[in-house]
Amino acid sequence: MHILLDAGRTQLDRWFPGFSDGMLSRGAVLADVGSTAAFYLNGHRKVPVPGNEVISSTRPFLESYVHSRLAECGNVVFRKGRARGLRFDSGRVSGVLFSGGDDADGSETLSSDLVVDAMGRSSRLGEWLAGAGWQPPALERLHVDLGYATALFTRDPADSGMLAVHSLSLPDSGMPRLASMAAVEGNRWIVVVTGYxxxxxxxxxxxxxxxxxxxxxxxxxxxxxxxxxxxxxxxxRHPDNRRRAFSRLSRFPGGLVALGDSVASFNPIYGQGMSSAGLHAACLDEYLRGGPSLSEPARDYFENVDKVVAAAWQTSAASDALLPHSSATPTRQDRAAKVVMDAVLRASLVDREVHRRFLDVANMRAHPNTLLRPGTLLRVARRWRTDVSPV
Ligand SMILES: Cc1cc2nc3c(=O)[nH]c(=O)nc-3n(C[C@H](O)[C@H](O)[C@H](O)COP(=O)(O)OP(=O)(O)OC[C@H]3O[C@@H](n4cnc5c(N)ncnc54)[C@H](O)[C@@H]3O)c2cc1C
Structure with a gap:
């Protein structure tokens, strides 16, 4: 299951006008947290918040639509192959070594002004940099050991009830369980259950x-x-959350950036990955519009990406660090953040405004610190005793 949060959808609509409409006309499904989408905590339904829409589809459907829209851009050429390394020239990256097509073992070089590493969480960029005498970015890992199980089911299109349901259970064991189901293209349900x-x-x-x-x-x-x-x-199986600290490198070649999971990969239950990648791409857009010298390290770009990564990491890291099996040493800040987040979750069962503010953060429309504003904390405190015992 891949949920496209609002933040990611906004970027896709910006770059590909009419993107959301195109998804829907091809079979993706729109649900609204006011009516056809519901969130549950320990079996209690959270108060509906109209106007918060979610588009659901399978990931291959979303990816092939992005691909088709990209193919419509006259200046885009697709080359199929495996990147195997970088070519360096006078302190900058000047090309990518790759093999592909019919000659899978051969190697070609593609010259470039700017190389973008979008190789995902297992990116080998760090090794390539180290192999050429550059510093690799420090890799931070937060062990979570999450398991997903997914299955598709038929869906009766005449059933006009719920179209998306996300149900979080927080048992006393401290091991959260999430179950999610969403209507997707082809009159199907995609259903996911998770456990740690x-x-x-x-x-x-x-x-x-x-x-x-x-x-x-x-x-x-x-x-x-x-x-x-x-x-x-x-x-x-998702063993760990990862982030790579590019902005802290004192030496970095020009002509090279990284984005998406190759910079940071989060616990998927928060659904942040694609939207984070979209926000990194927005940082790249802004950086390039500024007309930088591409032979210089892209420091401004990495500093902006760092802010996006830090906000997304903050949403999940405290809860993940406090998982009973986690090897992380939670800080006092993590413990405080978890207490606040649990209280926000409780309050969002009954307080529409708290739920709306929570959804703004969950959709990456607002920074997680907005939940710490006095007005929100006061509302949350008033709902402190909301009953969340399992139904
Ligand atoms: C089970 C699960 C559920 C998730 N649910 C959600 C969700 O609900 N919402 C959400 O937003 N995100 C979700 N995510 C996260 C999301 O999948 C990622 O954050 C997102 O795909 C990152 O995009 P990316 O382009 O950076 O990397 P990827 O999607 O991993 O793409 C990297 C690509 O690079 C290719 N590649 C790697 N090395 C090379 C090479 N040497 N040469 C050529 N190509 C190469 C790979 O084959 C791959 O196609 C989920 C992830 C998982 C695993």
Whole structure:
């Protein structure tokens, strides 16, 4: 399941006018947190917040639509291949070594003014830099050991009820469980269940269905009872969140930037990855519009990306560092942030304004620190005793 948060959708609409409409006309599904999308905490539904829309589709659908829109740009050429290294010239990157096409073992060089590393969380850029005598960016890892299990189901289009449901359970064990289901293209449901460490879901249909039945919102058990599973259960393991500190490097070549997961990769349950990549691309846009010298290190770019990364990391890091199996040493700040976030989650069950502010942060429209403003904290404190015991 890949949820496109508002922040990412805004960037895609900016670069590809009519992007959201194009997605919807091709079969993606629009849900509104005021009516057809619902969030649950321990089985209690959070108060609806009209006007907060979510577009759901499968990731391949979204990716192929981005690809088709990009292909319409006259100055874009696609080359299929595997990047194998960089060419350096007088303190800057001047090309990419790659192999591709029919000659998978061969090597070609593509000359460039600017190389963008978008190779994802396993990017080998650090090794390539080190191999050429440059400093690699420090890599910070936060162990989370999250497991995803996903399956597709039929969906009766005549059923005009919920189109997206996200149900978070916070048991006393301290191991959160998330179940998410969303209507996607082709009259299907995509359904996901997650668990950490020893509670990770396995690739087993019965385990999957049982987890759906156990979800306290009731939507999952009902859907998997009524609908037919299409194909099997797919699992994915996310061992750690990662970020690379490019902005702290004292020596970095010109002609090179990195974005997306190659800079930072987060716990996927927060759905921040694609939108973060979109915001990094917005930083690159702004940097290039400033007419920089591309032979100089892109320091301004990396400083702006750092701000985006820090905000996204802040949303999830405290909760992740406090997972019972985490090897991280949580700071007092992490503990305080977790207490506030749990209280915000509780208050958002009953206080529409708190829920709206929470959704602004969750959609990356607002900085997480906005939840610490006195007005919000006061509202949250008034709802301190909201009952969240499991239903
Ligand atoms: C289970 C799961 C659920 C997620 N859910 C969400 C969600 O709901 N919402 C959300 O926004 N994000 C979600 N994410 C995160 C999201 O997938 C990533 O943040 C996003 O894809 C990052 O985009 P990227 O382009 O930086 O990297 P990627 O999407 O990883 O793309 C990197 C690409 O580079 C290619 N590549 C790598 N090395 C080379 C090479 N040497 N030469 C050529 N090509 C290379 C790879 O094949 C890949 O195609 C989820 C991730 C997972 C794993």
């Amino acid at each position: 460490a020893r509670e990770r879901p396995v690739r087993d249909t019965e385990d999957f269905l049982e987890r759906c039945r156990q979800d306290p919102s009731g939507h999952f058990g009902k859907a998997v009872g009524l609908e037919r599973m299409l194909g099997g259960v797919a699992t994915y």
